[in-house]
Amino acid sequence: FLHHHSFSCSLAQSLSLTDNTMPANFAGHWKLEKSEHFDSFLEEMNVGLLKRKAAKLVSSEHIIKQEGDNMDVNVVATGGGDILSKIKGQKGKHQVYTVGGSFTESEINGEEAEVSTCWEGDCIMEKHKTPSLEYTLKRELQDDNTMVLHLESPKGTKA
Numbered sequence: 179f180l181h182h183h184s185f186s187c188s189l190a191q192s193l194s195l196t197d198n199t200m201p202a203n204f205a206g207h208w209k210l211e212k213s214e215h216f217d218s219f220l221e222e223m224n225v226g227l228l229k230r231k232a233a234k235l236v237s238s239e240h241i242i243k244q245e246g247d248n249m250d251v252n253v254v255a256t257g258g259g260d261i262l263s264k265i266k267g268q269k270g271k272h273q274v275y276t277v278g279g280s281f282t283e284s285e286i287n288g289e290e291a292e293v294s295t296c297w298e299g300d301c302i303m304e305k306h307k308t309p310s311l312e313y314t315l316k317r318e319l320q321d322d323n324t325m326v327l328h329l330e331s332p333k334g335t336k337a
Contacts (some may be wrong), residue, residue: 201247201277202300202319208240219337221328223311225286233286237271240325247277249302277302287311 204228220230237257243250251273275281280294289308296303302317316328329337 186326196333201297202302203244204242204249204302204317204319204325205244205258206242206325208242208325210237210239213337215337216329219313219331219335220286222226222333222335223287223313229286248275249277250274 216233217230220233225233235257236255239254239256241254250254253273254269254270271283273281273283275293275295277295277297280292282290282292283306285291285306285308287308287310289310291306291308291311293307294305298316300319304315304317306315308315312332314328314330316330318326318328320326
């Protein structure tokens, strides 16, 4: 789980809001505390063994600035010693987007992804699509101190 000062790839129940409710505020500095089933998810996404092993050694921090639907997300890979310098493009990423719009980013397999975004209740949904892979990411606040990231492959593998 990402606590306001952490984040996670585990499952939690989603919350739904009525139309007159403001969207959730994800602003903050979140640190990865635990990850569940991430290796299985990466394997299904055809990520090679070496990158999957490296992913186990690396943690991350998400630094998020938010103004309404406008998101500025810095993901910084931490830990793992020398491993980050050996995995091209995996030292982190910077996303700037408006929820309801789309953006492009480089995926772990090196391909450029078209990422479409939308609000689903108080959660942000991201659909990532490249020529060879597709998955969804759901960003959810479990409480004021915990952000949960849900990943799901087309075959239903969840992390």
